[in-house]
Amino acid sequence: MDALPRRLLIANRGEIAVRIARTAREMGIEPVGVFESSDAGGFHVGHMARSIDLGPGGPAETYLSIPKLLKAAESSEATAIHPGYGFLSENAEFARAVAGAGLLWIGPPADAIQKMGDKLQARRRMREAGVPVVPGSDAAAAAIDPSDEELLRRGAEIGFPLLVKASGGGGGKGMARVDRAEDLPAALEETHRVGLSAFADGRVYLEKFFESPRHVEFQVFGDRYGSVVHLFERECSVQRRHQKVLEETPSVALDPRLRESMGRAAIEAARAVGYVGAGTVEFLLDERKNFYFLEMNTRLQVEHPITEETLGLDLVRAQIEIALGAPLPPPWRGGKLLPQGHSIELRLYAEDPEDFLPRSGRILLWEEPAGPGVRVDAGAGAGTTVGVDYDPLLAKLVVSAPDRRSAIERARRALSEWIVLGVETNAPLLAAVLASPEFRSGRYSTDLIGRLPSRARPQPPDAAWIAAALAAGDGGSPAAPAVSAPARSRDPWDERSGWRLGA
Amino acid sequence: MDALPRRLLIANRGEIAVRIARTAREMGIEPVGVFESSDAGGFHVGHMARSIDLGPGGPAETYLSIPKLLKAAESSEATAIHPGYGFLSENAEFARAVAGAGLLWIGPPADAIQKMGDKLQARRRMREAGVPVVPGSDAAAAAIDPSDEELLRRGAEIGFPLLVKASGGGGGKGMARVDRAEDLPAALEETHRVGLSAFADGRVYLEKFFESPRHVEFQVFGDRYGSVVHLFERECSVQRRHQKVLEETPSVALDPRLRESMGRAAIEAARAVGYVGAGTVEFLLDERKNFYFLEMNTRLQVEHPITEETLGLDLVRAQIEIALGAPLPPPWRGGKLLPQGHSIELRLYAEDPEDFLPRSGRILLWEEPAGPGVRVDAGAGAGTTVGVDYDPLLAKLVVSAPDRRSAIERARRALSEWIVLGVETNAPLLAAVLASPEFRSGRYSTDLIGRLPSRARPQPPDAAWIAAALAAGDGGSPAAPAVSAPARSRDPWDERSGWRLGA
């Protein structure tokens, strides 16, 4: 294994930038951060040894700017770059540019990113590798880029409802559900447009639509020497608007035999593109327990911590070591790795818990859960400004316990300790999922959230009105002017300093 | 197993009361707290479903008052009591009174508490059970309560230095080191006095003194049906003033064979007093790897979390289930339980890091470490007043990692994230221990802290002076009047509300 870099540039923000910085520090590597000028107060900046200002212009001009990121690495003398997830993490051009600049890329080969990024190409490779894919318009015989006429014909064969997908899309983006044949032409046109504008790739394809499937993914790891292993599954079926809200491992939907065949398929998928490093193979699992390849994420996954918790590993450390040329740890290859207990991740989003629309504002109060079996990976805290230009993920709560039932109870306990004021969050939705009989039974699918009973907006109890009045600073009140700030005192010093309590 | 109690009275305060309340909530049991009137703002109170005011008078009149605690249970309709550690947790009379009042006692039988509480009696039982004890004045032949003359003779036989111990003592209390024969009479007199005043038991005994021993303890668990198991060891040799500061598991001092024989001895010790529930058997380990029984703590141990982390268990849950009549979980008995990785606990005390003298005050700012492998069990937070009447333990940081080396680096990383302002803590001492070659090598003993190089008081960097000036509110400064409080603004609303940020 090559020597550790002295400095690592983390080309990201939010919780994942903090997550990566923590492992870097533990390895004796200086984490170097980046930020858009207006994001200088970003939570992640406080966790870096130093941070580089990428200038103004929003994400496009900063976190997504390859030249600016390379310049930041140069000016900070960082010799390695970790992209995190999102932003440029699955951009083959960036991976090449980093290597081209003589820097260490903490990620898979650019080539593998490209092959998996092109969904049509990826599906073809999977079929060739014998990995089942979701039935679609691009069957073996089909043309790579068929005409809309041909797609309309294919659509009729596949049957409705079906999904129109952009070849460049993924993660719920560039995808439209079509229920009736007559809506297909419009959907094709829209998807062509989105594909072109978002991914500079207008090619689209059709996929069979499953009413209530499960999304189960497998963590895979490959090294430079051709070994590829899987680190078991993550159940990701709790979604809203095609985005994950809660993940757990192990999945109650898998028995040992199914786990083994899916795991093998995941390894085959990675092998098929010469994969090195950490990746995730997403499968769709239908009611009859048939599984189909959906896509492969060629980066660290948001929900990687539940795998870390059940296996007692640090996946970011493994990414760095493998990028430096280390082989996969022997126990991983020897099949000695066995998950212990059950782990659940809850994603706290700044969004309306009912309509899932993002919320912005400033976090005025932030108290995190803690204690046994509780891990919090936060990208926000008291004082953090939540804007509209970035992902609304505030933090991840990861709970672990000996079994699924106690993990769920632990998640509910921890969630009830989480206090966030100033920005609305999806905490009530998370609580509703944890309380739903469907989730607790384990027999749920991607339509779980849609089927939750609508939650009546709770009326504030008397104590809440009283607290509000106290905080509003009713002059006449003998109580503190603010419920969460110290009372006034006669001491002129306190008068001004008291307010600073716990700030 | 009997039905779960609806309410559990937690007869304690600080981090352990919060720790127990969390598990209670996860089990669907309402945690009921207690507090001394002046301790109404105690951190633990905020984690209870409700709390009972035990009135004024300090710990003696409240947390240590059996009748008031029983009354609190009655008035809150709690049907079970968990004593935590310290206070009345090892008081056999309390255990009897709880059972006598028809309440469920979450702890070992009063009888076992008593037998282990009397150190002389305990040492006799251990010898009878074939468990090696530290050589002392109470050899098989000796009288139970020898005259000082006889003790002086025995002292000469044992040799100096030696330890004078009160039979009622333990945990470093009621213990004096004597280096020269001429100092023995005074030490005997002093220990008689302490024993009488502190434990109403003037009996004393002498113990061989070991220059640099290790303290290694074993977690044991027994059920009502006679099964007793051990849950592996905790290395507790990092101490100051005979009190633990840092614990880790596994201990580098044990090899599998030694672990097995010490484990067996621990089980024998528990069996010898008919032990049921959670207990800890403390051993002294000398340079030649001979081990001797020191004492048994008949309660939950402060450092229990490192065992929970490496075994993936909840020991408080197990305590409650076993008290309700559940048998030990089959995997525990089958020897199926195997520790994974390495875990370290750091105790954050409100004390001077150099002379270890306790500090009091109000915590003005509190930011906890978080992220992968980090667990914090806190008994304090922003706004908490740290007084002189209670234990100075503020919180415990528990880190876990695949191996000892990465656990140490993780501990250093997490410790560097911990920000506490307003009360001095021992954080610099903890950092010094983690940095010391002796600790990192694993070859250390109870004299580690005494041998640390003295730490020069660091000079504040320029930035610290500037921050202080900013917080002091230099009117002329364009910056915020307080570094951790929002800047003023023109908006009359903000003027008053801004101060509440993050309070």
Next chain:
Amino acid sequence: MKLSEGESSIDVVLEDGVASLGGRAVPFSTRRSGAAIVAIEAGGESFGVRAVREGNRVFVWCAERTFEFRMDPPAGAKRTRVRPSAADSGGLLSPMPGRIRRVLAAVGDAVTRGQVLMVLEAMKMEHSIRSPRDGRLVRLACAEGDLVEAGVALAEIE
């Protein structure tokens, strides 16, 4: 003072441990940690609470839920940061904070119910803003590239 939450709006007066909530008298007591109130006992029940005021909004955590109260500003003080509500505007409101990516209609155009008038991008997703009814676009309050808050008027249909 006058406080509102959701649809309800009442007068709250606190005096000597008794709160008058819209005329209803509720005795209460508070528990502090340090100097901050962390619990309120009212109606025989104890609630953990937190509350922070910003501008004329008061955010409250109570009974493990969060609530956002609005207060009527005292005479003289200028109203700040009130999120405009549908009531404040006759027109088409932004459903969330975001960036206007495309505007697909011009002032004067006849529009039909459901027609996409503009595309709002927020959090890497595009949201179509459709006309609520048939009519004519009489006002366009935003342009492509604009950053808009939730609830602000984007356009007006007659």
Next chain:
Amino acid sequence: MKLSEGESSIDVVLEDGVASLGGRAVPFSTRRSGAAIVAIEAGGESFGVRAVREGNRVFVWCAERTFEFRMDPPAGAKRTRVRPSAADSGGLLSPMPGRIRRVLAAVGDAVTRGQVLMVLEAMKMEHSIRSPRDGRLVRLACAEGDLVEAGVALAEIE
């Protein structure tokens, strides 16, 4: 203003991004999160910082260490909560906050160096307070059961 930490005490003046530390000019800049300053750049290095003032004390976290600064109160303001230092008192100081459990000498007694004058209990441990030198006990500032702060005078020896 005048600030002291440990033994050092200097005049600090902040103006337009330049700090004068005891006359030495140090350019600096600050970084905020929300409205709070969380980092200070000075001398080309960036430091994460936190600082909170209470009374005339300012607690600062910087470079992963904590420091306690004292400020000279402005004219007119009364001094509050200054922990008395040995300098302030000719006598025997309490080494830590705690309760006086026993007093073993009376005013007027002749005392010898090392003689235990009283026993202070703190955190469940007893600490003997010994006479610093031979002399006579002329003042006893505490009684059994008293709660004493760290650094307060307990007695005076002549």
